[in-house]
Amino acid sequence: MSSDSATVPASKQSPHAxxxxxxxxxxxxxxxxxxxxxxxxxxxxxxxxxxxxxGVIGYWRTFTGITQREFLRFIQQRTRFFSALIRxxxxxxxxxxxxxxxxxxxxxxxxxxxxxxxxxxxxxLIAMIILFNAMQSALSMVYDREMGxxxxxxxxxxxxxxxxxxxxxxTALVALPQIYAFLLIAWxxxxxxxxSGYLAVLPACLLVSLMLGSIxxxxxxxxxxxxxxxxxxxxxIFPMFFLSSALYPLWKMQEAGPVLYAICTANPFTHAVxxxxxxxxxxxxxxxxxxVFAITLAFLTLAVLSFDPQKGILRNKKR
Amino acid sequence: MTTDPFSADYPALISIRNLSHNYxxxxxxxxxxxxxxxxxxxxxxxxxxAGKSTLFNLLAGLLRPQQGQFxxxxxxxxxxxxxxxxxxxxxxxxxxxxxDLTVGQNLHYHASLHGFSRKQxxxxxxxxxxxxxxxxxxxxxVRSLNGGHKRRVEIARALLHQxxxxxxxxxxxxxxxSTRKQLTQYLHQRCKQEGLTVLWTTHLIEEIEASDPxxxxxxxxxxxxxxxxxxxxxAGVADLTDLIEQLTASHAPETITGSETANNxxxxxxxx
Numbered sequence: 150m151s152s153d154s155a156t157v158p159a160s161k162q163s164p165h166a167x168x169x170x171x172x173x174x175x176x177x178x179x180x181x182x183x184x185x186x187x188x189x190x191x192x193x194x195x196x197x198x199x200x201x202x203x204g205v206i207g208y209w210r211t212f213t214g215i216t217q218r219e220f221l222r223f224i225q226q227r228t229r230f231f232s233a234l235i236r237x238x239x240x241x242x243x244x245x246x247x248x249x250x251x252x253x254x255x256x257x258x259x260x261x262x263x264x265x266x267x268x269x270x271x272x273x274l275i276a277m278i279i280l281f282n283a284m285q286s287a288l289s290m291v292y293d294r295e296m297g298x299x300x301x302x303x304x305x306x307x308x309x310x311x312x313x314x315x316x317x318x319x320t321a322l323v324a325l326p327q328i329y330a331f332l333l334i335a336w337x338x339x340x341x342x343x344x345s346g347y348l349a350v351l352p353a354c355l356l357v358s359l360m361l362g363s364i365x366x367x368x369x370x371x372x373x374x375x376x377x378x379x380x381x382x383x384x385x386i387f388p389m390f391f392l393s394s395a396l397y398p399l400w401k402m403q404e405a406g407p408v409l410y411a412i413c414t415a416n417p418f419t420h421a422v423x424x425x426x427x428x429x430x431x432x433x434x435x436x437x438x439x440x441v442f443a444i445t446l447a448f449l450t451l452a453v454l455s456f457d458p459q460k461g462i463l464r465n466k467k468r
Numbered sequence: 469m470t471t472d473p474f475s476a477d478y479p480a481l482i483s484i485r486n487l488s489h490n491y492x493x494x495x496x497x498x499x500x501x502x503x504x505x506x507x508x509x510x511x512x513x514x515x516x517x518a519g520k521s522t523l524f525n526l527l528a529g530l531l532r533p534q535q536g537q538f539x540x541x542x543x544x545x546x547x548x549x550x551x552x553x554x555x556x557x558x559x560x561x562x563x564x565x566x567x568d569l570t571v572g573q574n575l576h577y578h579a580s581l582h583g584f585s586r587k588q589x590x591x592x593x594x595x596x597x598x599x600x601x602x603x604x605x606x607x608x609x610v611r612s613l614n615g616g617h618k619r620r621v622e623i624a625r626a627l628l629h630q631x632x633x634x635x636x637x638x639x640x641x642x643x644x645x646s647t648r649k650q651l652t653q654y655l656h657q658r659c660k661q662e663g664l665t666v667l668w669t670t671h672l673i674e675e676i677e678a679s680d681p682x683x684x685x686x687x688x689x690x691x692x693x694x695x696x697x698x699x700x701x702x703a704g705v706a707d708l709t710d711l712i713e714q715l716t717a718s719h720a721p722e723t724i725t726g727s728e729t730a731n732n733x734x735x736x737x738x739x740x
Binding site: 201211214215218300303308 | 528529530550551553554556558562563564565566568569573576577578579580581582583584
């Protein structure tokens with residue numbers, strides 16, 4: 150660990166100050182408290198060289214630090230939690246109730262019986278929660294980049310790929326309370342998957358979140374301004390959501406036309422929805438898992454490359 | 469024992485050699501040579517657009533050198549490695565603290581990026597905040613702090629992981645004179661007492677002491693470098709403000725007579 154192995158000069162180890170009667174920061178602006186009285190002539194000073202040996206524990210501490218910050222920010226922005234919940238609930242309770250009479254869904258895996266439309270779209274709405282969360286987080290990195298806190302992350306000694314992965318994983322973990330709150334409310338409208346499904350959906354959601362987060366991160370590296378979230382909504386979020394199996398089964402899309410079907414099949418979001426759908430019923434869709442995993446890897450690599458100082462982040466920034 | 473940074477045997481922490489950087493057609497740095505001296509308050513002066521931020525971003529590893537290089541302890545840094553970054557503290561021009569989080573939460577986050585445990589972080593945070601008289605602000609949100617306090621928190625954060633090299637980019641912009649003085653005094657003190665190496669980029673010359681090594685950057689080139697009072701003497705100007713004013717004036721080359729840069733071996737080179 151860095152600080153364990155630090156070469157700390159004697160003068161650094163005890164920055165003392167005498168106790169003062171008033172809280173120091175409330176006092177009038179005088180010079181700051183005196184540092185250690187040991188004087189070291191500049192020529193005797195050797196550069197303070199610390200070997201960077203974080204070890205596994207150092208990586209873990211960095212990861213938990215990044216995750217904790219995401220959760221703290223999430224708690225600060227409580228409205229984000231409610232808006233993230235209201236959106237899918239409107240779809241579930243209002244939209245799906247209306248369409249229930251029009252759209253009957255026949256028996257299809259993983260469902261063992263005829264199901265209501267609410268039951269069908271619930272996994273798609275979970276994926277929608279993740280999609281919005283991931284895109285919002287990716288866009289906040291544009292904000293962070295403008296405000297500079299991304300610079301702090303990128304100038305820390307851990308490998309950049311690890312830092313970005315940690316950031317995406319933290320975003321994925323922040324989405325979990327939203328997902329389970331949604332599933333709890335959905336239970337009251339008869340969306341009641343088996344108990345094993347509630348557990349199995351967790352890793353699926355994390356993986357889907359990583360995939361959508363890395364896609365978002367990749368897209369955000371091309372966005373120069375914060376205002377472009379509207380553009381992301383129109384050109385990324387809506388097409389991804391509507392051209393997938395979130396709202397209609399793929400066979401219905403096939404009936405609608407081969408082009409639409411082809412687009413839906415090629416859409417990574419379709420596979421994310423199917424992975425969540427199957428896992429929510431305690432089953433594993435190997436094809437979806439493999440595809441989501443491969444897409445995650447590909448976009449994660451692209452996202453890390455796009456944050457390379459030579460290629461991404463400050464590429465076109467003037468001094 | 470020598471205390472003159474420009475004498476031959478004084479150690480340079482960073483040696484910049486022949487460094488150039490372009491943004492498309494705009495040349496921000498032109499074959500720059502510059503030494504950042506160990507344990508000194510190195511001042512990098514220049515008007516807006518002189519190339520200070522570009523140099524700063526290159527040294528922070530946010531940009532890669534397009535031509536030339538910089539050495540850290542005689543090791544070339546084509547891509548700044550973890551050992552370099554672990555020994556580097558940075559204060560950016562814009563605040564990089566999370567305004568919604570408390571001072572303590574912001575500092576704990578930074579400590580975690582450097583692999584500190586909660587316990588180690590707590591003790592270091594207390595230590596740094598105490599030195600900057602901020603110990604009773606630890607639970608305040610950053611948003612509730614005034615500009616001077618925010619800057620002090622940023623300095624505490626940059627020094628939290630005990631780096632040997634601290635870079636500050638226009639860190640006192642927008643602060644009142646007394647706060648500026650306090651901050652520079654504090655950092656001068658840490659240079660002298662602990663051997664901290666500081667790179668202080670600024671356009672506010674009153675922050676520089678007469679014995680500080682100074683480099684005046686103008687249009688991407690080092691126009692003057694040396695000990696502050698020596699630079700003033702060599703340039704034949706009243707003070708550094710005068711020098712910068714003359715440089716930024718359109719007729720700069722005619723008005724300045726004795727422009728020289730001193731290199732590490734103590735010799736001087738004509739630069740204009």
